[in-house]
Amino acid sequence: MGEPLQKGYEPHDVEAKWRKHWEETHVFTPDPDAPGEPFSIVIPPPNVTGALHIGHALNLTLIDVLCRHARQKGKNVLWIPGTDHAGIATQNVVERAIALEGADRQSLGRWAFVKKIWEWREDYGHRILDQIGALGASVDWKRLRFTMDDGLSAAVRKVFVSLYNEGLIYKGDYIINWCSRCHTALADDEVEHEQGKGNLWRIRYHLADGAGHVTVATTRPETIPGDTAICVHPEDMRYHHLIGKSAIVPVLGRNIPIIADSYVNMEFGTGALKVTPCHDHNDWMLGKKHDLEFIQVIDENGLMTAESEIYASLPKHECREKIVADIEAAGDLEGVEDMVHAVGHCYRCHTVVEPHVSAQWFVAATKLAPAAHAAVPELTQIFPEVWLKTYYHWLDNIRDWCISRQIWWGHRIPAWTCTSCDALTVAEETPDHCPKCGAAALVQDADVLDTWFSSALWPFSTMGWPDDSRDFERWYPTSVLVTGFDILFFWVARMMMMGLHLTGKTPFRHVYLHALVRDSAGQKMSKSKGNVIDPLEMINKYGCDALRFTLTAFAAMGRDIRLSEDRIEGYRHFVNKLWNAARFALMHLREMPDPVPLENVSGLHNQWILHRLETVKKQMDQALSEYRFNDAAQTGYKFLWNEVCDWYLELLKPDIGLGAQSEDPQRAAAARFVLWTVLRETLILLHPIMPFVTAEIWQALPGAQNEANTVSDLAKERYPAFRPGCLRETEARHMELIQEVIVAVRTIKAELNIAPSHKARLLLRPVDAAQAALLEQNRDMIITLARLESLTTASDTQIPKASASAVVRGCQVIVPLRGTVDLGGELQRLDKELAKLEKEIINTNKKLLNESFTSRAPAEVVAREQEHATKLLETITTLQALKSRFTEALAEDAE
RNA sequence: GGGCAGUUAGCUCAGUUGGUGGAGCACCGCCCUUACAAGGCGGGGGCCACAGGUUCAAGUCCUGUACUGCCCACCA
Numbered sequence: 001m002g003e004p005l006q007k008g009y010e011p012h013d014v015e016a017k018w019r020k021h022w023e024e025t026h027v028f029t030p031d032p033d034a035p036g037e038p039f040s041i042v043i044p045p046p047n048v049t050g051a052l053h054i055g056h057a058l059n060l061t062l063i064d065v066l067c068r069h070a071r072q073k074g075k076n077v078l079w080i081p082g083t084d085h086a087g088i089a090t091q092n093v094v095e096r097a098i099a100l101e102g103a104d105r106q107s108l109g110r111w112a113f114v115k116k117i118w119e120w121r122e123d124y125g126h127r128i129l130d131q132i133g134a135l136g137a138s139v140d141w142k143r144l145r146f147t148m149d150d151g152l153s154a155a156v157r158k159v160f161v162s163l164y165n166e167g168l169i170y171k172g173d174y175i176i177n178w179c180s181r182c183h184t185a186l187a188d189d190e191v192e193h194e195q196g197k198g199n200l201w202r203i204r205y206h207l208a209d210g211a212g213h214v215t216v217a218t219t220r221p222e223t224i225p226g227d228t229a230i231c232v233h234p235e236d237m238r239y240h241h242l243i244g245k246s247a248i249v250p251v252l253g254r255n256i257p258i259i260a261d262s263y264v265n266m267e268f269g270t271g272a273l274k275v276t277p278c279h280d281h282n283d284w285m286l287g288k289k290h291d292l293e294f295i296q297v298i299d300e301n302g303l304m305t306a307e308s309e310i311y312a313s314l315p316k317h318e319c320r321e322k323i324v325a326d327i328e329a330a331g332d333l334e335g336v337e338d339m340v341h342a343v344g345h346c347y348r349c350h351t352v353v354e355p356h357v358s359a360q361w362f363v364a365a366t367k368l369a370p371a372a373h374a375a376v377p378e379l380t381q382i383f384p385e386v387w388l389k390t391y392y393h394w395l396d397n398i399r400d401w402c403i404s405r406q407i408w409w410g411h412r413i414p415a416w417t418c419t420s421c422d423a424l425t426v427a428e429e430t431p432d433h434c435p436k437c438g439a440a441a442l443v444q445d446a447d448v449l450d451t452w453f454s455s456a457l458w459p460f461s462t463m464g465w466p467d468d469s470r471d472f473e474r475w476y477p478t479s480v481l482v483t484g485f486d487i488l489f490f491w492v493a494r495m496m497m498m499g500l501h502l503t504g505k506t507p508f509r510h511v512y513l514h515a516l517v518r519d520s521a522g523q524k525m526s527k528s529k530g531n532v533i534d535p536l537e538m539i540n541k542y543g544c545d546a547l548r549f550t551l552t553a554f555a556a557m558g559r560d561i562r563l564s565e566d567r568i569e570g571y572r573h574f575v576n577k578l579w580n581a582a583r584f585a586l587m588h589l590r591e592m593p594d595p596v597p598l599e600n601v602s603g604l605h606n607q608w609i610l611h612r613l614e615t616v617k618k619q620m621d622q623a624l625s626e627y628r629f630n631d632a633a634q635t636g637y638k639f640l641w642n643e644v645c646d647w648y649l650e651l652l653k654p655d656i657g658l659g660a661q662s663e664d665p666q667r668a669a670a671a672r673f674v675l676w677t678v679l680r681e682t683l684i685l686l687h688p689i690m691p692f693v694t695a696e697i698w699q700a701l702p703g704a705q706n707e708a709n710t711v712s713d714l715a716k717e718r719y720p721a722f723r724p725g726c727l728r729e730t731e732a733r734h735m736e737l738i739q740e741v742i743v744a745v746r747t748i749k750a751e752l753n754i755a756p757s758h759k760a761r762l763l764l765r766p767v768d769a770a771q772a773a774l775l776e777q778n779r780d781m782i783i784t785l786a787r788l789e790s791l792t793t794a795s796d797t798q799i800p801k802a803s804a805s806a807v808v809r810g811c812q813v814i815v816p817l818r819g820t821v822d823l824g825g826e827l828q829r830l831d832k833e834l835a836k837l838e839k840e841i842i843n844t845n846k847k848l849l850n851e852s853f854t855s856r857a858p859a860e861v862v863a864r865e866q867e868h869a870t871k872l873l874e875t876i877t878t879l880q881a882l883k884s885r886f887t888e889a890l891a892e893d894a895e
Numbered sequence: 896g897g898g899c900a901g902u903u904a905g906c907u908c909a910g911u912u913g914g915u916g917g918a919g920c921a922c923c924g925c926c927c928u929u930a931c932a933a934g935g936c937g938g939g940g941g942c943c944a945c946a947g948g949u950u951c952a953a954g955u956c957c958u959g960u961a962c963u964g965c966c967c968a969c970c971a
Contacts, residue, residue, distance in 0.1 A: 008933095193969075200971085218971060231971095268970045280971075342969065386899070390966070393898075397967085485966090516965090553919090554908080560900095560964085562907065570920060573933045584930030630909070634918075649930075743937090749925090750937035756926055787928080843915065853951040861914060861952090868915090 011543030217269025410448030592703030599725030767810030801889030
C-alpha cells in the first residue's frame with residue numbers, strides 16, 4: 001500500500017518523485033532479448049545547446065503517449081533520446097558568447113574554438129536533457145546519443161567513404177547559396193525567400209559592330225562586370241537579328257556573345273537578359289549549357305574581386321551605386337523603376353545570401369530519390385495522407401544535395417589532398433601517406449558536413465550501425481517517426497534515402513507528421529514576436545500532466561494547434577477532477593475489495609458503467625493505433641468526467657451507505673469491486689497522456705501492486721484485458737432512460753425556480769409493464785439523484801391538475817406543484833417543448849410523405865423515420881393532454 | 896506562377912464510411928448537496944463562408960467564387 005492522497009494535487013512534488021523513481025529503476029531501459037513485439041522510436045534530436053520549446057513539448061508528448069501505450073500492450077519498447085550538434089546554430093551561439101569576452105573564432109583558431117564549443121556543450125548540454133525529463137518522456141537514458149559521439153561519427157565517415165566510392169558523393173564546382181556572415185554554403189532549403197523592395201535598371205549594351213544597342217533589365221547592376229553573354233528568346237522577333245552578334249559590357253568594354261535560349265521570359269523587362277554565370281543560379285545553368293565564360297566578381301566577403309577591374313575591393317552595394325552612376329554618366333541608363341522581388345536570406349542569421357561559385361561536396365540525391373519515392377506507401381506509410389503528394393513532389397524534383405559547410409563545428413569531411421601530387425584521398429581513418437605518391441604531407445579538407453548528413457543516419461547510427469548490434473537487429477527499422485511537417489524534406493526524406501540505400505530498409509514503418517504549435521492568433525511563435533509559450537513555465541504553473549493533456553487533446557491530424565495559456569489552465573481542472581474522484585473512491589476502498597464476477601454483477605448502474613468502460617477501452621486503443629490523439633484524449637475526458645464523476649460516483653453512493661438508504665452488504669461488496677475496477681482501469685487508460693497524476697493515485701490504490709515490497713509502478717502495468725461479457729447494449733439503454741427521467745425532474749425544478757434541494761414528490765406513469773418494472777427496480781437511483789421526497793410508479797396514478805410534467809420515452813414524468821410555484825412558468829415550458837416537438841414532426845412527416853424517399857431510401861432508414869414519427873406523435877399527444885389538464889387547473893385557480 | 900489546407904456557437908476547435916450538428920471556454924439562472932466552488936444542476940446560442948450540381952437525403956461528395964494560412968518555385 002502506498003501513500004494516501006493529500007487534499008489537493010501538488011504536481012511539483014509528485015512529478016519530482018516519479019521522475020526520480022523511473023530514472024533510478026530504469027523501467028524504460030528495455031532488454032533486447034525480452035519477449036514482446038519490438039516497438040521503437042528515435043527522438044527527433046533537439047539542438048544540444050537549445051532550450052525546450054513548445055514544439056518539442058508537443059513532439060515529445062505525442063511520442064511518449066505512443067511509447068507508454070505500446071508498453072501497456074506488452075510490446076518491447078525502445079525510445080532512444082539524444083541531441084544534435086546543430087552545426088551553424090551552435091557555432092553561432094558560441095561565437096556570440098565569446099564575442100562578449102572580446103574574442104572571435106579567427107583569433108582563437110580552429111582547434112581552440114572547437115574545444116570551446118565542446119566545453120559549452122558540457123555546460124549547457126544537460127539543460128535540454130533535463131527538460132526532456134521534466135516532460136515525463138519515457139526515454140531510455142542508458143542509450144543517450146549525440147550526433148558527434150564516437151560511434152555516430154564513425155558511422156558518418158563510413159557512409160561518406162562508401163557513398164564516395166559508389167560515386168554517390170562527389171566534389172565539384174557549383175553555384176551555391178553563400179552566407180557571407182556565417183561564411184558557409186547553404187542548401188537550397190536553408191534559404192528563405194522574402195519579398196523586398198528593389199529597383200529594376202534598364203541599361204544599354206552597345207553592339208560590337210556599332211549598329212546600335214540592346215537594352216537589358218537588371219536588379220543587380222553590380223554583377224555587370226561578371227557578364228559573359230546576353231540572352232534572348234529564340235522566338236523573340238525583336239531580337240532575332242541580334243543572335244550570334246556581340247555586345248560590349250558597359251564600362252569594362254569586354255565583348256560578349258548574344259545567345260538565344262527559351263529559358264528567357266519575353267514578357268519580363270526588355271526581353272533581353274544579361275547572363276552572369278557566377279552570380280545567379282539560372283545564369284549558371286545557361287553558362288554551362290552554352291559553354292560561356294565564368295567570371296567571379298564578388299568574393300566570399302561580399303567584396304568586388306580584381307576581375308571587376310576599376311570596382312575591385314569595393315563592397316558590392318557600393319559597387320552598385322558607382323556602376324549605375326558611371327553608366328548614367330555615359331548616357332546608357334535608360335531608366336529605373338521600383339519593383340518588389342524575392343530575395344534569399346540565410347535561415348540562421350538572416351543575412352542576404354549571395355549566389356557564389358565554389359568547390360563543394362555533393363550527395364547525388366537525384367540517384368537516391370527514386371527508391372525513397374517507391375517505398376511509400378508500401379514500406380512506409382505517411383500520416384496524415386495529405387503530405388504524400390508533397391513528399392513525392394519534392395523527391396521528383398530534387399537536386400543534388402550540397403553537404404559541405406565552411407564552418408568548424410561538425411563532422412570534418414574525411415578527404416585529404418596530397419600537397420606534393422594533389423591526389424585526393426577519401427578514407428575513414430586519417431591516412432599517414434598519400435596512396436598515390438607516398439608523400440606524408442596530406443591536408444584534410446577544411447569543411448565539415450551539413451548537420452542533416454548525420455541526422456539522416458540517426459535511426460540506425462543510434463542503434464550501433466554499422467557494427468553488428470543486438471539493438472539494431474531487434475529494433476530496426478523503427479516503428480514510427482513522429483515529427484513536425486516542417487522538416488519533412490530536411491530530415492524525413494533524407495533519412496528515407498539514406499536508410500534505404502545503406503540498410504536496405506526504410507528506417508520507419510510509419511511517419512506521423514504533427515502540426516505546428518502557433519499562438520492563439522495563429523501566428524508562429526518566435527522570441528522576436530514575444531508570443532512564445534514556454535513549456536517549462538506552463539509545467540511550473542499548471543503541472544506537467546495539464547500541459548500534456550492539452551497538447552494531446554489539440555493534436556488533431558493535419559491541423560495547426562493554436563495554443564493559449566487559458567486552455568492549459570482549463571485542462572488543469574481535469575487533472576484536479578481525476579484527483580478528487582480518486583480521493584473519493586479511495587475513501588471507500590480502504591482495502592482491496594473481494595472480487596465479484598463482473599460479467600454477472602447486479603445493479604443497472606454497475607452494468608452500465610462496466611459496459612461504458614469496455615467501450616472506452618476499445619475506442620482509446622483504436623484511436624491511438626490510428627494516431628487520432630485528440631480522439632483518445634477526448635474519449636478519456638468525457639468518460640471520466642461526464643460518466644464516471646457526473647453519474648456513476650453519485651449512483652453508487654446509496655450502495656455504500658451514503659444517503660438515505662441503509663446498506664445492503666451484498667450491494668456494497670459489488671459496488672466496491674466495480675468502483676475499484678473502474679478506477680484502476682481508468683488510471684491505466686489515462687496514464688499515457690497523464691503519467692504523473694495517474695501513477696501517484698495508482699500507488700495509493702489497494703491491491704494494485706503486483707510485486708511485494710516494491711513501489712507499485714503504473715508505468716509497468718498492462719493495458720486492461722477486454723471483457724466482452726461486460727458489453728451490455730440493452731442495460732446501457734435502460735440506464736439512459738433512468739438518466740433521462742432524472743434530468744427531466746431536474747429541468748422542471750430549474751425552470752420553475754424550485755430550489756434543487758426541495759424534495760419533490762414524483763409520479764411516473766410508465767408506457768408499459770416492462771418500463772414500469774425497470775423504473776421500479778431503480779427507484780433508489782431516481783430518488784437520490786433527482787432529490788425526491790417520494791416516488792410513485794403506476795400507470796393509473798391520479799395526476800393532480802397543478803402539476804409540472806414531461807414525457808420521456810413515453811413515460812409521463814409528473815411533479816405535483818404546491819403553493820409558491822409560478823404556474824405560468826409551467827405553461828410556457830410546455831408550450832416551448834411542444835413547439836419544438838411539432839417542428840420536428842413536421843419535418844419527419846414531410847420526409848415520410850415523400851414518395852421518392854420511401855421508395856428509394858434503404859428500408860431500415862425509412863423504418864427508423866417511421867418509428868421516430870410514431871414516438872413523436874405519442875409524446876405530443878400525451879403532452880397536450882397534460883397541458884389541457886394543467887390549463888384547467890389554472891382556470892380553477894383563477895376562480 | 897504552381898500546389899496544399901482551412902472557413903461549423905461570442906472564442907478555440909471536434910464531426911470516422913452522406914441519414915434531423917457536438918465539446919471546452921465564455922454567457923444567463925439556481926446551488927457552498929459531507930470527492931471536487933479549479934465544483935454541481937439547468938439553460939440560451941449555429942439557413943455548418945458563398946453560389947451551383949449529384950442524391951430520396953449534403954457540414955459530409957463534385958464544380959466554381961471569395962477570404963485566410965502554409966508549402967514549392969522564382970522572372971533577370
